[in-house]
Amino acid sequence: MSLCFRYGIIKGWIKNIGMETRKLGRYLALAIAAMALIYGWFALVGITDLGNFNHGIRNVLIGVVLVFLSECLTGRSLLHPSWRPGLLIFYFWLGAFSYIGARSGGTWGIRVEVLNDDVLTLIPVLVLTFLLEYIGSLKRLLRPVLSLFNFLLIGYFSLGAFVYITYYKIFDAGFTHDAMISVLLTNFNETKEFLLSHLGAAALVGVLGLFILYMILTAVLIYKGNREDKGNSIHSLKMIGIGILVIAALVPLARGIPRTFPSWSYRVAHKYIMGSKAAMKKHDENLKDFHFVGETPKMLNGSVIVVIGESAAEDHMKAFNPSYPAETTPWLSKEEANPDFFLFDKTYTSFPLTEKALAYYLTNINQYNGRNRNESISLTDVANQIGYPTYFISNQSPAPGNIALELTTSVSKKVYFTRRPGSDDGKVLDELKKIPDGEKAFIVIHLEGSHDRYKDRVPPDFTGIQVDGHSEKVNDYDSSILYTDDVLKRIYDYGKDHLNMQAMVYASDHGEDMEYFHGDGKFTWEMARIPLFVYLSDSYQKEYPETAKELALHKDDIFTNDLMYDLVCGILRAPNTGYDAKYDPTSPEFSFTKDQATTRYGEIRIVDDPQLR
Template sequence: MPRSTIARRIFYLFCIFLVIYVLCFQWELLISLGLGEDNIKEFTFGLIPAVAAVTLALALYWENISIASVIPTAIIGISWIVTGPLLNFSTLVKSNTIYLNNIYDVYVGLYVFAIVFCINMLMKQHLPQKTGTFLMTLVQMATLLIPAVQWVYYALYQSCITTSGALLIYQTNPAEMLEYFHSLGYSKLFFIIIALAAIISVFAKANCHRIHCSGLSWKPKIIALLSLIIIFPSFYALGSEIFPECFPIRLFLDTRDYMNRSSLYAENHDAKFAELQAVQLHKPDHPHTVIVVIGESETRTLMNAYNPSHVENTPWLTAEKNNPQFTLFNNVYSCVWYTVPVLEHALTESNFYNNKEFNESISIIDMAKKIGYKTYWFSNQGSVGVADTPITLVANTADNAEWTDRDLKESCHDDALLGFLQRVNPNENNFIVLHLMGSHIEYRNRYPSEFQRFDDGKINEEADFDNTVLYTDWILSQIFEYGREHLNLDAMVYFSDHGSDPLEGRKPDETGFKVLRIPMFCYVSPDYIERNPVIADTLKAHQNSFFTNDLEYEFICGILNIQSPNYDPSYSLASPAWKMKRQDLVTRFGQTSLMDDKEF
């Protein structure tokens, strides 16, 4: 081949690489809100091998490329790139649904193109025409199935597939599926069948043409080998990290995990609850309410109430700091730097000191129910997901459990939870847990525009984090005021699951102490103080004690003044029996002493 021809081909391939790269990058920016610096950095470099796989596949079969060989595969790849992000973004715009920037769908589309294109060309070259056409059409339809299902779902419900939809799909048996298709009506079924038939016919017609490699007899074998060198690494890239994280695969994997764990938790729960013994001392003789608020990703050293030199992002909590009925605990740490293990321990008697298993443990909801409270769980986080499964398992044991994404059909800003409080009967004894979205990444998506008080010109960094803290401060004030004015608030506890460092972003494997330092406060009413003076004095005495949030169950049991074989008061800051010293306390899955935090 002439050198000028080789140079021209390399130039064309380089232009193809550049065009695909730029289009994919711009597409992700277009349909993403608040794409953080960590996402941009990952996408900038992660996109290179994915686009390279496409370019190498085209280069390998350059002499045999035709519209028929490229178009069907391009439709499949573009469908993966476009469908998940677009439908998520559209649903966000229409219904304010939680939106997490997802770069994995783009990777899937590119790698799928490279794999399917090479398989297609191999079949055209080495299999009989009818056999190759049939097999290739099956492969193409299989790879197009998931995007197609998403579009059908969107056409029916004007929404991307949600948690509720995934649960419904998992829980539907074949008979119910047939009944559902019948309920769609003949016109919709006819349209679906016609669309499928059209796609199959187009793919089949494109696949029926054979190709031949000109030149030496060994050339087809070399090309086949090089095709495998493209196919297998692309399969590995998809299977190891990318495909399980794309939409809606991650949603269905989380749903399956939730259902499996839910079954196990439910098997143990009823027997444990029946055997549970608990009594409440000094119980008020009138209807009252206890509220527990679980925050998300708040770091106490980045809050003005704890760090006066920081920007004024906690006006309400800073003002209440001097209220004798409030106690701000100054040395509280998260037991782990991410949600799953934190809440498995914080919500139950399982902690990193007694080594009880989550599925064998009594929860704080169980305790509250056993001593006569009507229990509520209101959440603005997902009802299903890797980070939500232990929460949902416990939450579903409450008398009333509601989620904004499942019950309001949307996930939105935390003020949506305030409406749920109006459903609580003030004439009953109530125990309410509220789970906030708080300062969860991406920060810019976590607060209304009117709380954009701090602005450093950067998205999802320090100023935006401060705005989330400001908004959470307002949410807490509204919960407190509503509880006091309408629900006869007896006590209120707030703690964050873990912290966040807007300068560092997310680190899955390790983190510094900064994101382990979390806020926690407790309010007790004048009537509570009169009934429980020892507990009230103990809270103030332990204000500067060191504490880890895997002991929240014990702390709340202490606030409720419970006596039970399933409550150890020596682990509770609300009890005079509290025995833990700083040197006894551990974080990072029980592997690191709090003594190692040299900054505070």
């Protein structure tokens, strides 16, 4: 009897051990499967170097261990509902970011190292949300607080993923730090127009609706995952273990959030903008070191106007691209035969992003001279030193943090913004008329040009362009180019009639691609090719015939808009410490070649443009 009793106890122990072993084996298998699933997806989309220990195998092991220990301590396998909220964001985030990263990599594949911070952040999110769900199911009073925390945590990452996916849908590229700079420098109206233009009202509502449904699903999963569990309890030893795991998840999560999107992009962009503001403070010191080469140049006999275009693509401008099927530049096409006009048909942007392009366009910094932002001198500074009354007129909303624009506006004697920035560019004429007639002024005009949405750039009563076979978007864009041509004509006419205009220079900040628009994501040459023309009055050419001669000689040469400082200084007859004659097409010393020319801040060589003539 005693022997049978002992045999029964031993048999029970063995059975329990067997059951526990099978349970532990199941837990381990599920933990391995969870990590294998996401890393299998990585391999499928083209993530490489998965066998690397530091960024591949090590992260898999961390994930397996944390998930396995969480299962063991709670007695809940990965199949339990309390894991589902965390699993949802874990796979959604890593699945989306790995796919977009691989697709944006340029050669269908990126190293797993790029996803290191994402993986080491989302594994703790997965474990932490589960543990809080588990605690909430046992502690009724804590349940609402823990549920809200999980909802907000998952909501933060979910919103980031939705934004990232939407940006990729628009630009076919991942959301970069430079894109974040643009976001931080963009006002609400521009953001609204951007979304309406690129997505459309229906798609935008659809995205918002999808996000709301997603968050409702998250709330349901959280509710079901932490339902009261009276059949379970937390013993003190188990509680200690769970507490250690919570801390083990919180520490890397606190480190990881600032290193993942959007926090990391925000930090980089914010640092850049703060650096720009520091450069502004350095500006006064730069002016102390600034001087002209030789005597201070005399003022010209009238005004000089520099017009900054926006998103104008040379490819869509008939005056620069005669084969284009629509006459988008009737005024400029007519003036092309005028000997007072010099059209440069091989001009490129330094960067297909407004803030970065203007940082070089308006200052003595370019891709080739090795200067940095702390050495900035603006064109308006030069004009001030000569003695011109200086004006800045803009139809774009103020953009705090845009160093070049801040530098230009801060030193201009008068700054005028149109009453409704972003609307009709013709309104800049109202501001131009505030300048006294006959004044020898230096004027910078910043147009809204062809900034999307294109149809909002054209007044309702303006007759636009309709070309059979072109999409509505292309026709809207071409109509904005046509309207810019009309605005330029009016600026030109007013400058001649009222301001004794001696010179007018027009160049765009960057171009525009009809599919990918512009930015720091996918690059196309349509984003890089831009218009540039110079007008010199008859009286100017009679006084300085060599300037006109050199412009005529070099108008067919390569030029990039980060050399505008040198070009305008040449027109002003004002060589200075920030000027270099080899970059100035008005100078006989101009020696800039196509082999030197680059875009995207030196990343891409202009000579590689397949359409370069």
